[in-house]
Amino acid sequence: MTDNHSEIDPFSLIDEMADLLARHKLVPFFGAGLSRQHLGVAAAELAGEMAAEIGRASDTPLAEIADVFADERGQAAFIAFLNEKLVVAELDERKTPSHRLLVSLMQNLLYTTNQDNLFELTASRYGRHYRTVLTVDDLSESAPGEPLLIKFHGDTSVPDSLVFGARSYKKRMEAEDHPLDIKLRADLLGKRLLFLGYSLRDENVAKIFDTVKRAFKGTLPSSYLVAFDDDASLMATAREYQVKVIVPSRLFPVQPSNAEAFEHFLQVLCDETRKRQVERGTADLFSIGVINPHIATDYETQAVAHAIESEPFDTALDAFRVTFDQTHVPEHLQQKVTELFVSLVARAEPANAKDMDALSAALFNFRLPPASALTATAAVMAACNGRPATRGYDSYASLVCPALPDGLQPVAAAAAVAMLGERGEVITDNFRGLASSWFRGYENVPESVKEQVIAMIKTAWPGDKERQSPLHRSFPSVAHGKSFHEILEGLQEKLPKRLDNPTE
The missing domain is CATH 3.40.50 (Rossmann fold)
Known part of the structure; x- marks a missing residue:
């Protein structure tokens, strides 16, 4: 005024x-x-x-x-x-x-x-x-x-x-x-x-x-x-x-x-302002230069919480992604945002491929610290327990959250097994099929959590099924043992280079 x-x-x-x-x-x-x-x-x-x-x-x-x-x-x-x-x-x-x-x-x-x-x-x-x-x-x-x-x-x-x-x-x-x-x-x-x-x-x-x-x-x-x-x-x-x-x-x-x-x-x-900036056009993912981050606010977080509580899943997911994809979240909001993501996952229909693919995309753009990334990854993994079996290769076997440090996917898989246990869900063969990939490299996790990871593998493959678990099976390495971040860096190195021109 x-x-x-x-x-x-x-x-x-x-x-x-x-x-x-x-x-x-x-x-x-x-x-x-x-x-x-x-x-x-x-x-x-x-x-x-x-x-x-x-x-x-x-x-x-x-x-x-x-x-x-x-x-x-x-x-x-x-x-x-x-x-x-x-x-x-x-x-x-x-x-x-x-x-x-x-x-x-x-x-x-x-x-x-x-x-x-x-x-x-x-x-x-x-x-x-x-x-x-x-x-x-x-x-x-x-x-x-x-x-x-x-x-x-x-x-x-x-x-x-x-x-x-x-x-x-x-x-x-x-x-x-x-x-x-x-x-x-x-x-x-x-x-x-x-x-x-x-x-x-x-x-x-x-x-x-x-x-x-x-x-x-x-x-x-x-x-x-x-x-x-x-x-x-x-x-x-x-x-x-x-x-x-x-x-x-x-x-x-x-x-x-x-x-x-x-x-x-x-x-x-x-x-x-952001709406108009997007309307003016976006650059490709590998554009040279620092991307000025969006920073989440208390107001936005409360608005997303309301959407997750009261709106249809598609609307709630859009609200979460528009607010938190590639976003810097202040430290005092990180726990709340992690909880919101877990609540969002709980609202998805695991048998609905569209819901699960949307969650996978949100996880890929999740940019909170490792502890939060581990919880978010575990939540999506646990949701896969309700997915129907698929023929041939299942893309969820290589579920990716770039915010999760290399080598910690087995820890996230162990947390997913623990989540299912807390809910009283019976672990399905489809989950075990995916978890065989998620637990790959479990022997290299930090010593402080290795015992718990092994315990969760045994929980997922109880009794006679243990012989089929990652504890008794060896898997060929993927991409010559390279991590996601190493593969990404390799791809970026192959992109054509140009001089960095100054901008206003």
């Missing part, structure tokens, strides 16, 4: 922004509001803590108290204070939902006024590495197409780059053609800005608008602001700078808090 929301449909603005993001025509510019949940402080709290340390009034504005603190304690103490409050050693990804969604937007260029390191840690956790730009040297060293995080107000790692107190802000405003201003002007030729994490309660919001406006010699580029707060004064400020404002708490009033409405808005924006 904007200050004139009766005339402009806010959902049309979402479509507009998603289209721009999909074409890399909208540059995110984010502030302290995104980091408050993890850091526990925003401008007012930081000013209060700084004031308390030097015995000043707690309501002293941050820009003023920062200069007084540096004067009284020295620059080194000031930097040490900021590092203690803003630089995180251990990332708690449950407290950075907006940062994860920013990574999911797949943008190669982002600006921030934050001096914390939460975005860098979040992006790195999911294999998306951004070059941090603080100085002109950082710009000169960056490669064409390299993902960049422009820290517009500097970073404590380079004290001279900091724009924090009133003096440093004044110095920045007086600088003619600051390198980062020039960079911003160049980046926004034909593009627009998306401000995130600012509100009127952030004393910097007008300063940010003024700085960007000055960089463009008096005219702020067409911009959007997604606000935490529904504040009439903010609307007036936005109107002054011709910024379109969306207030997520108005769009999604059922959300319990402004922060959750803001996160939900970003999720909707990510979904719409």
Whole structure:
């Protein structure tokens, strides 16, 4: 919604922004509001803590108290204070939902006024590495197409780059053609800005608008602001700078808090952006370059859980795959996603080849850690107990989950036998026929689990059937003993090579 929301449909603005993001025509510019949940402080709290340390009034504005603190304690103490409050050693990804969604937007260029390191840690956790730009040297060293995080107000790692107190802000405003201003002007030729994490309660919001406006010699580029707060004064400020404002708490009033409405808005924006990116076309599997990962959110996980509980199997499977295929799942959600996959497998009809093939495809794209991959693989193996026998070669004999490390398929097969035992299912000949392949190489599993694996083989082939078990039969090796990953690497090596061209 904007200050004139009766005339402009806010959902049309979402479509507009998603289209721009999909074409890399909208540059995110984010502030302290995104980091408050993890850091526990925003401008007012930081000013209060700084004031308390030097015995000043707690309501002293941050820009003023920062200069007084540096004067009284020295620059080194000031930097040490900021590092203690803003630089995180251990990332708690449950407290950075907006940062994860920013990574999911797949943008190669982002600006921030934050001096914390939460975005860098979040992006790195999911294999998306951004070059941090603080100085002109950082710009000169960056490669064409390299993902960049422009820290517009500097970073404590380079004290001279900091724009924090009133003096440093004044110095920045007086600088003619600051390198980062020039960079911003160049980046926004034909593009627009998306401000995130600012509100009127952030004393910097007008300063940010003024700085960007000055960089463009008096005219702020067409911009959007997604606000935490529904504040009439903010609307007036936005109107002054011709910024379109969306207030997520108005769009999604059922959300319990402004922060959750803001996160939900970003999720909707990510979904719409991804849809348009797919519509614009996809590259082949072996395209050169790092693929920016989709990162699962709590909201998406809850939505999939609801689909598995209440929707037909086909719909539930689609919901799971669209959300989790080739997706990075935050650590705190990994157990839940694994359980959802097991629940999905339980809903399949083993005798229905379409259901089982769909599960096999989902397993192939399952990208959780080894323990979760083992559980998921075991669940699909156990479902095969209800499959009818097939003539000739059965493709399920080589069930593949790339997330499962080489050599652990026998362990997954043992877990499948244990699952069937817990359910009280009688093991079928068809399962045994497939498990003969799954248990191949059991003698090479880690010693810590070998005894349990052998025990499960004996359980699957009880009594007189034990003579037909992998314990008493030798099998010819497949592909000269090469693992799935070795075979895949060999295929990739045979593909034609080309120079890696830089991209925007």
